[in-house]
Amino acid sequence: MSEILSERIPLELEGTPVSSIMIEKPFTCTQDCTISDVVRMLAENEVSSMPVIDERNQVVGFISDGDVMGAIAQHRAHTIFTGGDASMLYF
Secondary structure: OHHHHHHHOOOOOOOOOHHHOOOOOOOOEEOOOOHHHHHHHHHHHOOOEEEEEOOOOOEEEEEEHHHHHHHHHHHOOOEEEEEOOEEEEOO
8 A cells, every 4th residue: 555655645755754744733623513614614724624523622523625515415505604705505
């Protein structure tokens, strides 16, 4: 598997530890956040995903913009959040 990954990773990044590029204090949401809450948080923080935490601040999952788009497609929603520069629409 590392051979496959090495083909896709630029040589200057191949030996770079994740700790050097990760966000040390990531934006998070809780399990009871709505999809609208998540879309707003993703847009406001200019990120495409975030950990989901429980009441003890333990990571219990991960939500991404792809997950949101999948939910929109499944439920055939017309709009999730509209405001400012961020809008997520499905037609």
